[in-house]
Amino acid sequence: MDYKRDLPLAITFIVGIIAVLDYYTGVQAITDTFTIIKNWGVVLQGFALGLGAVNLFRVHGRRISQRREGSDWLFSGWLLLMLTVFVVVGLSTGQYDQGPTYSWLYNAIYLPLGSTMYSSLAFYMAYGAYKVLRARNFEAGLLFITAILVILGNTPVFPAIYPGFFHMREWIFGPIVSGAYRGVRIGIGIGAVILGIRTLLGMETGYLGRR
Amino acid sequence: MVSTDAQIWIAAFFTIAATSYAFRDNVVFKFAENTFIGVAAGHAIVMGIKNIRDYGWNHLAQGEMIYIVVFILGILLYARFHDKYYWLYRYPIAFLVGNGVGISIRAAIHSDFVKQIAQTTSPLIAADAFGTINNIITFVGVITALSHFIFTREDIHTGTLGWIPRVGRWMMLLAFGASFGNTIMSRFGMYQGRIIFLLRDWLQIV
Numbered sequence: 001m002d003y004k005r006d007l008p009l010a011i012t013f014i015v016g017i018i019a020v021l022d023y024y025t026g027v028q029a030i031t032d033t034f035t036i037i038k039n040w041g042v043v044l045q046g047f048a049l050g051l052g053a054v055n056l057f058r059v060h061g062r063r064i065s066q067r068r069e070g071s072d073w074l075f076s077g078w079l080l081l082m083l084t085v086f087v088v089v090g091l092s093t094g095q096y097d098q099g100p101t102y103s104w105l106y107n108a109i110y111l112p113l114g115s116t117m118y119s120s121l122a123f124y125m126a127y128g129a130y131k132v133l134r135a136r137n138f139e140a141g142l143l144f145i146t147a148i149l150v151i152l153g154n155t156p157v158f159p160a161i162y163p164g165f166f167h168m169r170e171w172i173f174g175p176i177v178s179g180a181y182r183g184v185r186i187g188i189g190i191g192a193v194i195l196g197i198r199t200l201l202g203m204e205t206g207y208l209g210r211r
Numbered sequence: 212m213v214s215t216d217a218q219i220w221i222a223a224f225f226t227i228a229a230t231s232y233a234f235r236d237n238v239v240f241k242f243a244e245n246t247f248i249g250v251a252a253g254h255a256i257v258m259g260i261k262n263i264r265d266y267g268w269n270h271l272a273q274g275e276m277i278y279i280v281v282f283i284l285g286i287l288l289y290a291r292f293h294d295k296y297y298w299l300y301r302y303p304i305a306f307l308v309g310n311g312v313g314i315s316i317r318a319a320i321h322s323d324f325v326k327q328i329a330q331t332t333s334p335l336i337a338a339d340a341f342g343t344i345n346n347i348i349t350f351v352g353v354i355t356a357l358s359h360f361i362f363t364r365e366d367i368h369t370g371t372l373g374w375i376p377r378v379g380r381w382m383m384l385l386a387f388g389a390s391f392g393n394t395i396m397s398r399f400g401m402y403q404g405r406i407i408f409l410l411r412d413w414l415q416i417v
Contacts, residue, residue: 179352
């Protein structure tokens with residue numbers, strides 16, 4: 001057995017099979033084992049976040065040390081400072097995200113930035129809608145017509161002028177959206193199961209890296 | 212009367228800074244962008260460490276010595292940066308992939324496969340004509356959209372029955388358009404919340 005390649009594939013198979021068996025058999029010993037596996041998964045995800053932080057420090061640390069013109073290295077320094085501040089404030093009190101200073105910082109910085117960045121995507125989506133409109137073919141027209149009807153049905157003004165807009169929106173989300181998405185979800189389900197089985201059987205090895 | 216709360220002022224500044232990109236890329240947006248990445252990464256790390264404590268360390272402290280293994284696996288993740296022993300990171304990654312794949316298989320079979328088929332195999336005839344028409348449209352949508360994903364037979368897309376996946380594509384485009392419109396409206400709704408924050412909490416004029 002190649003412990004660099006075969007052993008990781010065996011780990012993937014065993015862990016994956018336990019998760020599937022827990023669902024289908026309900027045997028207490030398997031359920032207990034899967035509970036431990038789930039806990040370990042959460043712990044490993046925590047360690048993996050640290051891996052991401054190390055990468056951030058490597059990339060931005062390099063930018064700061066090189067101080068190339070036009071590389072925005074000052075922003076890199078600021079990024080690392082904010083990261084460090086949040087981690088230090090979160091960990092120093094022992095209260096993690098429940099501490100008063102942490103909550104203050106969270107509400108002052110993370111919350112407004114997160115929701116504004118997320119909602120600002122509406123502008124790009126509106127621009128995307130404009131691009132769709134310019135495409136001027138039958139399929140783009142299908143996409144556009146339901147988008148417009150749903151937007152009109154979602155606003156307070158248009159259904160107040162003509163209630164039919166609201167009913168049309170409701171109808172679109174009934175048979176059309178549920179029918180098409182049901183087909184899509186069954187397709188996704190089949191794809192996910194096949195990909196999962198291939199991964200468990202060691203036929204998909206991309207996650208092992210290329211080195 | 213403008214707010215005198217420093218927290219509100221900082222939040223207002225970042226709200227305006229993040230919005231400023233809608234006009235053009237600028238230094239204030241870059242500042243907000245880098246702040247957000249740093250803060251989001253910091254928050255994720257704090258939550259990650261909290262999870263390590265809750266789901267790992269606390270079990271170990273209660274005498275469940277098997278939890279030592281996960282801490283060793285966690286440390287092995289960092290072998291990725293080592294030139295010679297990089298392959299050790301494959302063990303924790305393999306564990307994470309196995310766990311993720313196992314959970315996704317059971318979820319996909321239940322919610323994406325069995326449940327969707329069960330909901331589709333209901334009687335087409337409803338109490339009224341409108342309901343019957345809706346049921347037929349839903350059924351046609353499922354069958355035609357599903358046929359669009361058959362890639363093992365090329366002739367199903369080009370032959371006599373080529374209209375079936377074509378109708379499926381049209382149904383999906385109608386559905387995607389509806390989702391697109393809905394997403395735009397929900398994002399504008401969120402943005403409206405930020406505008407209300409600026410006018411009510413910061414400027415206090417509404």
